[in-house]
Amino acid sequence: MLDDIDRRMVETLVEDARISLKELAQRVGLSSPSASERLKRLEERGVIRGFTVDVDPAALGYTLQAIVRIRPLPGKLHVVQDLIQQIPQFSECDKVTGDDCFVGRLHIRSIDELDTILDRIADKAETSSSIVKAQPVKRRLPPLL
Amino acid sequence: MLDDIDRRMVETLVEDARISLKELAQRVGLSSPSASERLKRLEERGVIRGFTVDVDPAALGYTLQAIVRIRPLPGKLHVVQDLIQQIPQFSECDKVTGDDCFVGRLHIRSIDELDTILDRIADKAETSSSIVKAQPVKRRLPPLL
DNA sequence: TGCGCCGGTCGATGTCATCAAGCATTTTTC
DNA sequence: GAAAAATGCTTGATGACATCGACCGGCGCA
Numbered sequence: 001m002l003d004d005i006d007r008r009m010v011e012t013l014v015e016d017a018r019i020s021l022k023e024l025a026q027r028v029g030l031s032s033p034s035a036s037e038r039l040k041r042l043e044e045r046g047v048i049r050g051f052t053v054d055v056d057p058a059a060l061g062y063t064l065q066a067i068v069r070i071r072p073l074p075g076k077l078h079v080v081q082d083l084i085q086q087i088p089q090f091s092e093c094d095k096v097t098g099d100d101c102f103v104g105r106l107h108i109r110s111i112d113e114l115d116t117i118l119d120r121i122a123d124k125a126e127t128s129s130s131i132v133k134a135q136p137v138k139r140r141l142p143p144l145l
Numbered sequence: 146m147l148d149d150i151d152r153r154m155v156e157t158l159v160e161d162a163r164i165s166l167k168e169l170a171q172r173v174g175l176s177s178p179s180a181s182e183r184l185k186r187l188e189e190r191g192v193i194r195g196f197t198v199d200v201d202p203a204a205l206g207y208t209l210q211a212i213v214r215i216r217p218l219p220g221k222l223h224v225v226q227d228l229i230q231q232i233p234q235f236s237e238c239d240k241v242t243g244d245d246c247f248v249g250r251l252h253i254r255s256i257d258e259l260d261t262i263l264d265r266i267a268d269k270a271e272t273s274s275s276i277v278k279a280q281p282v283k284r285r286l287p288p289l290l
Numbered sequence: 291t292g293c294g295c296c297g298g299t300c301g302a303t304g305t306c307a308t309c310a311a312g313c314a315t316t317t318t319t320c
Numbered sequence: 321g322a323a324a325a326a327t328g329c330t331t332g333a334t335g336a337c338a339t340c341g342a343c344c345g346g347c348g349c350a
Contacts, residue, residue, distance in 0.1 A: 130241035
């Protein structure tokens with residue numbers, strides 16, 4: 001699926017996506033045009049969805065994170081989903097199997113803010129929140145086969 | 146904390162971190178050197194932690210995702226944490242308050258693989274897994290104040 | 291009022307991305 | 321099994337870009 005050079009390119013770009021093509025090329029042992037061509041194909045194949053920036057929420061004042069499980073009351077599933085999407089402090093949310101229909105990550109500046117946000121959901125769903133104390137595994141790639 | 150130009154720079158880079166300085170500059174209405182200077186300071190301030198690539202796990206064969214809650218048995222907390230860190234299919238894991246000590250995201254190619262991985266934890270912790278059916282909120286930034 | 295600082299522009303210079311041409315190796319086809 | 325075609329690479333030329341120094345205007349402050 002990915003050969004060794006592709007893997008090293010992806011791993012290199014995960015560390016610094018704004019590296020020059022020239023440097024990327026020499027790190028994986030290719031010429032710039034070849035690296036450019038491979039990069040283009042990784043994007044075309046959908047392996048690389050895009051290039052982005054890693055922003056630290058804490059540096060923006062969001063010193064707290066919570067993982068919130070949400071179980072909409074009967075008939076409220078769509079309302080709740082819309083509500084979640086409209087609350088920008090949810091930086092991600094998954095719809096999952098099981099009783100807890102949604103699991104989301106909330107970035108907040110205080111416990112107060114958590115309370116305010118959950119109040120908006122409280123009459124449409126049961127919620128269960130856990131404050132993030134540490135991140136033993138920071139965002140990383142699964143193994144590149 | 147962030148002025149309007151900073152915000153637009155960050156938002157632009159979230160969309161495409163490999164854009165040229167020149168284009169970034171003209172999108173926010175600055176000259177290239179000014180944009181370069183601001184970018185450098187956003188990194189120095191820790192607002193921007195780095196530039197990275199958005200890899201699609203599905204394109205690598207990881208067509209399934211699970212959210213796993215993990216409650217280590219008494220005395221097993223550190224062993225479990227080490228184990229989680231060593232399992233590369235965990236793309237992220239948070240240590241949280243409450244009974245479920247850890248919440249992680251697992252990328253797997255089949256239900257079989259889920260079973261295999263959870264077996265490695267089973268004698269040290271209780272786990273509760275939910276398969277991700279959809280992602281109503283894809284990874285996004287909290288509001289930039 | 292005058293001084294110094296901050297954040298900006300402009301223009302020159304060296305680095306980089308990109309394109310076309312060509313080459314070696316592998317795959318396909320008859 | 322040999323000719324043809326397709327891959328994937330390199331090199332060198334050209335135009336675009338990042339970066340640096342010099343300079344400028346507005347603002348806070350003694």
